[in-house]
Amino acid sequence: MTAPGHDLPSGQDIPSGNDVPPTCYRHPDRETWVSCVRCGRHACPDCLREAAVGQQCVECVRGASSGGRAARTVFGGRQAAGAIVTWTLVGINVLLFLVELAKPSIGTDWGLLGYASYASGGPVQGIAAGQWYRLITSAFLPPATGLGGLGFMDILFNMWALIVVGPSLEQLLGRARFVAVYLLSALGGGVAFFLLGPPYVLALGASGAIFGLFGAWFVVARKLRLDVRGIVVIIGINLVFSLIYRSTIAWQDHVGGLIVGAVTTAAFAYAPRKNRTVFQAGAALLILAIIIVIAVLRAHHLTSQLGLQP
Structure with missing residues (x-):
């Protein structure tokens, strides 16, 4: 399969047939469908330079190498x-x-545990019991099955995916926005499992955050008019595996992370240019608030339904 971040045309617009060809921002007499992946301006081949991610115009390249004002990515992040x-x-x-x-x-x-006791008559553990940290700590731990078990395969796949997708997204979004997408996806996946999964089942792994990056890459690729077939195939295959092996894979975590990652990135990618940073920060905080409200409501439901049980 084609891994996201490789073999994709960068900054290439797709004409519909009726569109008026745009022109180079430095040479108005030259028509071009290619744009800089950082500032989004159309530029002719003479005004573009190959970069780590796609092609960038000469001014963005010059700005990144100078000691002056920090250059910005096409999505508003600091380059x-x-x-x-x-x-x-x-x-x-x-x-x-x-x-x-x-x-x-x-x-x-x-680990991610909703509301349960590890031993008969023992203390109640889990998120609904006030252990909110489990929503994020669980995203940094694979199942503890040793080097030859599911835990090793889980971290091996997740770290491979992070290394493949992460660098490109980090450069396109900027570090702060990339961290926001990763952590919100991890939280979104955890809350989805907390909401839809059995409260007595322990879940571990970074898959929610990784699926969030998959969703983020899909949104970024669509925004930049890149080929999205590779990432769609990867998402589809992994979702199918999640549903087939639902007894051992937390599909709720995958779906929740995917949705939150895609929505958060869409808010970053399609934010209006005026007050863009304020809009993006507000959108991230709103998404975080929604996640928190869902978690609190779920915790209240569990404690009210199960709190009196031994």
């Missing part, structure tokens, strides 16, 4: 070289996986 956030997330996930191998109980203590 930054490298993929520091992506590799930091990979490092945190791998480190906690190793810690979990040495101390498997951390998965029980930090």
